[in-house]
Amino acid sequence: MAETRSRKIIVAITGASGACYGVRALELLSRAGVETHLVISKAGDRTIQEETGMTSKDIKALATVVYPAQDIGAAIASGSFITHGMLVAPCSVKTMGEIATGITSSLVSRAADVILKERRRLVLMVRETPFHTGHLRTMTKLSEMGAIIAPPVPAFYAKPENLEEMVTHTVGRVLDLFEIDTPDLNRWQG
Template sequence: MSTGTSALHEEVRAQEKRVVVAITGATGAVYGVRLLEALRASGVVTHLVVSRAGWMTLADETGLDRAALRDAADVCHDQNEVGASIASGSFQHDGMVVAPCSMKTLAAVAYGFDDNLVARAASVTLKERRKLVLLARETPLTLAHLRNMTLVTEMGAVVMPPMPAFYAKPDGIDAMIDYTVMRVLDQLGIASDKPYARWQGLAASLAAR
């Protein structure tokens, strides 16, 4: 569904969960794509905003065009749309996820530099004391990166680098991606229709071999 979704449609779905999803220019655009798919499968209304660099990374890493990604969300906002609903604290939602989160976006959130809709929506999420999850993607980390992570954590954000869990015995990249997405849903308190391997203790893991 494209930008301009009717007010009536929004009113009808007001009782459903709403999540803001942002995709920025760091590598790992597939996390944002897979998150949109998982949220839709769980019946969650999604508001999507993609940074300029995010569109470039999406095209390079996933091959998706803009129309295909916009169809994966309920509402899609332009990063320069400063009058968008998600730019205001009066717009209620159940959390925001930046997947992936570039170090530039991390710094913008840390210092309140709301130069585009991604950073503005993240700042609004923090000031309204809603859940903000940042899938920070960079390695190695500089001292600036680490300090910015500390700042956003102190403000209430959750810094969640998309790291694979090998105890889940993933059988490929897709399984690793899905694991991270399911952990994001946990952070938002959203049940998934796709179960994943949760740690049951070492004894159970050894017995399953």
């Protein structure tokens, strides 16, 4: 895998269920020596509290740099801020729609829009089910624009013994998309 020491990755946590994916991504990226730039949407903040038993302060402590969700003047809102990409984990349907239309109302969607226009890696862990045709069309549009749609679907060949192992494997596979190797990942051996 590619060298990770000098990498910068934007991580966004939005209001869809699955805040644990964003938290685990921050933990694994930190272990890999990757500089993380975190933004949490207002709904993401609520989801963190509802699902993880952690506070936003706890989550923010895992990141290298943290930005307020409404700070559209933040460094990550500019293409001149060099990153290796952005992970939205989880990605709400609302956020996905804003990114697809280019009508950005927050730093999360603005940063994602910048990532797309700069032709950098954008990975969206879309967390909604079932998908209706509008969701699927939006995903197709984003894929055509260069985004990678990676819903958090567990891989049972890894034989996870608990929820933490399942989340770690899923996030590890997503980090593979950024060429970041995580030793915690139980890879298929054939």
